[in-house]
Amino acid sequence: MTDTVAPQTRKFEAEVAQVLHLVTHSLYSHKEIFLRELISNASDACDKLRFEAIANPSLSEGDADLHVDITFDADARTLTLRDNGIGMSRDEVIENIGTIARSGTRKFLESLSGDSRKDTQLIGQFGVGFYSAFIVADKVTLVTRRAGADASEGVKWESDGTGEYTISAVADAPRGTSVTLHLKEDESEFLNRWTLRSLVSKYSDHIAFPIRLPKEEEGKLTDEFETVNHVAALWTRPKSELKDEDYQSFYKALSHDFNDAASWTHNRVEGNQSYTVLLYLPSKPPFDAMFSGRDERKGLKLYIRRVFIMDASEQLLPAYLRFMRGVVDSDDLPLNVSREILQDNRLVAQIRSACIKRSLDLLEKLANDDAEKFQAFIDSFGNVLKEGIAEDAANRERIAKLLRFASTRSEGQTRTVSLDDYIGRMVAGQEAIYYVSADSFAAAKGSPQIEALRSRGIEVLLMIDRIDEWMLGYLNEYNGKRLRNAAKGDIDLTAIAGGDDKDAREAAAKAAEPVVARLKELLGERVKDVRISQRLTDSPSCLVLDEYDMALHLQRLMREAGHEVPPSKPILEINPQHALVQRIEKDTDTARATDLAVLLFEQAQIMEGAHLDDPAAFVRRVNALLA
Numbered sequence: 001m002t003d004t005v006a007p008q009t010r011k012f013e014a015e016v017a018q019v020l021h022l023v024t025h026s027l028y029s030h031k032e033i034f035l036r037e038l039i040s041n042a043s044d045a046c047d048k049l050r051f052e053a054i055a056n057p058s059l060s061e062g063d064a065d066l067h068v069d070i071t072f073d074a075d076a077r078t079l080t081l082r083d084n085g086i087g088m089s090r091d092e093v094i095e096n097i098g099t100i101a102r103s104g105t106r107k108f109l110e111s112l113s114g115d116s117r118k119d120t121q122l123i124g125q126f127g128v129g130f131y132s133a134f135i136v137a138d139k140v141t142l143v144t145r146r147a148g149a150d151a152s153e154g155v156k157w158e159s160d161g162t163g164e165y166t167i168s169a170v171a172d173a174p175r176g177t178s179v180t181l182h183l184k185e186d187e188s189e190f191l192n193r194w195t196l197r198s199l200v201s202k203y204s205d206h207i208a209f210p211i212r213l214p215k216e217e218e219g220k221l222t223d224e225f226e227t228v229n230h231v232a233a234l235w236t237r238p239k240s241e242l243k244d245e246d247y248q249s250f251y252k253a254l255s256h257d258f259n260d261a262a263s264w265t266h267n268r269v270e271g272n273q274s275y276t277v278l279l280y281l282p283s284k285p286p287f288d289a290m291f292s293g294r295d296e297r298k299g300l301k302l303y304i305r306r307v308f309i310m311d312a313s314e315q316l317l318p319a320y321l322r323f324m325r326g327v328v329d330s331d332d333l334p335l336n337v338s339r340e341i342l343q344d345n346r347l348v349a350q351i352r353s354a355c356i357k358r359s360l361d362l363l364e365k366l367a368n369d370d371a372e373k374f375q376a377f378i379d380s381f382g383n384v385l386k387e388g389i390a391e392d393a394a395n396r397e398r399i400a401k402l403l404r405f406a407s408t409r410s411e412g413q414t415r416t417v418s419l420d421d422y423i424g425r426m427v428a429g430q431e432a433i434y435y436v437s438a439d440s441f442a443a444a445k446g447s448p449q450i451e452a453l454r455s456r457g458i459e460v461l462l463m464i465d466r467i468d469e470w471m472l473g474y475l476n477e478y479n480g481k482r483l484r485n486a487a488k489g490d491i492d493l494t495a496i497a498g499g500d501d502k503d504a505r506e507a508a509a510k511a512a513e514p515v516v517a518r519l520k521e522l523l524g525e526r527v528k529d530v531r532i533s534q535r536l537t538d539s540p541s542c543l544v545l546d547e548y549d550m551a552l553h554l555q556r557l558m559r560e561a562g563h564e565v566p567p568s569k570p571i572l573e574i575n576p577q578h579a580l581v582q583r584i585e586k587d588t589d590t591a592r593a594t595d596l597a598v599l600l601f602e603q604a605q606i607m608e609g610a611h612l613d614d615p616a617a618f619v620r621r622v623n624a625l626l627a
């Protein structure tokens with residue numbers, strides 16, 4: 001191959017330079033993954049060629065026998081991977097290798113902590129791909145030609161991975177891509193057939209194209225090649241033949257994650273249509289699920305009769321299961337299927353329901369069999385799963401069963417309590433599942449609105465995630481029990497053991513009428529109403545809302561996010577037993593009584609997490625009282 005034009009030197013995008021620096025510095029202890037990543041790219045390139053050749057057979061250029069060859073030269077200290085897949089044009093090289101076309105890259109870089117152990121984890125989740133070559137190489141040369149392009153349109157890319165690369169044209173490049181690694185001084189171990197062979201077996205055995213190494217005869221390498229992998233797509237092999245390690249190494253190549261998957265499910269369906277589904281649950285949030293959001297989902301590959309067609313996560317899984325990774329291989333869809341057809345196809349709809357069902361089965365099994373792994377799932381993906389309550393009405397009850405929450409009974413703020421746990425602990429006479437929502441665990445746990453519930457031994461779920469209020473809008477009931485916000489509407493505890501006696505309650509209300517009337521007068525427009533509380537035992541006051549009002553902290557979140565939220569005035573509930581309340585009733589000095597009344601209201605606002613309209617006035621009132 002000869003360079004036809006002088007090489008052009010270009011700078012990497014700043015983000016690439018940062019990622020490269022990180023990759024080479026933090027992944028050294030996992031250095032052999034470079035081989036898996038490069039083989040995986042080569043295999044993807046073969047997949048793409050096979051797909052494009054369906055519509056345009058001439059792309060195969062008479063060479064449809066796709067494979068990946070690995071060669072090395074001990075004297076030159078080079079290791080080369082060559083595929084005869086789709087290849088790249090010059091623009092594609094610049095776009096794919098010179099930039100990182102991922103929307104969340106900046107966020108990813110910002111999330112790095114500088115602690116190399118943690119960062120290694122993160123970069124593993126990010127998926128390093130091609131750049132992993134620089135862990136072991138101090139120079140990488142890539143030569144490529146796009147399928148269908150003229151032999152003179154080859155491209156050579158070269159870089160030492162520090163900040164720049166050169167790009168030039170080559171005249172006689174074969175179709176596909178070769179990546180040559182100029183190995184660093186102490187990486188000679190990769191110049192060894194035995195090592196390469198065992199790495200292929202360990203990481204890439206499941207690749208569906210032949211991976212070939214030079215044949216060895218009488219201790220010498222020959223020019224002939226020998227296939228060293230299984231060459232059967234993993235999901236097509238019988239389950240009985242596959243070991244856990246096989247599933248895990250396939251998962252890692254598929255997802256570019258280098259943590260093990262938490263669990264998987266592999267099924268062949270035969271019937272009115274036939275297909276195979278292999279779904280994985282990652283153990284750590286994959287980069288895409290963390291940062292790319294709901295709109296650019298990736299991770300579920302659609303194959304049709306072993307031919308890779310496209311990533312079809314959006315068509316085959318709902319957004320709330322976007323953490324799942326895997327493969328669907330259909331026998332019945334047409335090879336020329338398009339995204340539009342996928343959107344609206346009866347067979348696809350069936351496969352989608354099966355993927356949902358399998359995913360939920362897998363999560364249920366994990367919840368039953370492995371508490372530790374399930375908790376790790378909840379910690380990583382629990383909030384994503386909550387979206388399913390709103391999105392998937394048909395499976396609402398199943399999803400709700402999987403959710404976990406913090407509660408007044410749980411230790412710390414780890415979400416560990418299921419709705420079934422809660423129901424199992426309901427006290428005699430308790431009809432509803434009570435919850436309270438707030439910005440933080442401490443605020444929720446300390447909510448005055450739940451004092452009476454707690455004092456009667458009634459557990460309260462603490463809804464402290466941003467998504468909770470929205471989700472609860474769709475979850476009114478679970479297993480025949482209503483979910484009730486402890487800070488909304490009237491709470492009647494008369495039916496509950498140890499609850500109030502109705503007569504005593506009415507008598508107390510009667511006795512408190514004067515102070516209620518006085519507070520209404522003193523607080524005026526600030527509140528919608530003042531009433532005696534059934535919720536409070538220790539605090540003097542709290543704010544509550546009408547049954548259908550939007551929670552106060554949600555109103556705040558919406559306003560912060562720039563939404564117009566019509567102001568809804570809270571109701572002030574008071575505890576007539578409290579000394580402060582009794583003082584207001586008795587104080588004849590109207591100015592002082594007003595200060596006290598407003599303080600009562602402001603305290604309730606603070607407990608609820610709100611910012612006071614006039615903090616200086618609040619401090620002045622407190623000081624006046626203290627003095």
Ligand SMILES: Nc1ncnc2c1ncn2[C@@H]1O[C@H](COP(=O)(O)OP(=O)(O)OP(=O)(O)O)[C@@H](O)[C@H]1O
Nearest residue numbers: 041042045087088096097127128129130131177256
């Ligand atoms: N052997 C190859 N043949 C053709 N294109 C390739 C090859 N290797 C890499 N590329 C192109 O470069 C892109 C970047 O590769 P890289 O491994 O960095 O990330 P990726 O594989 O796209 O992402 P991820 O690792 O998250 O799957 C690929 O998407 C592909 O378009």
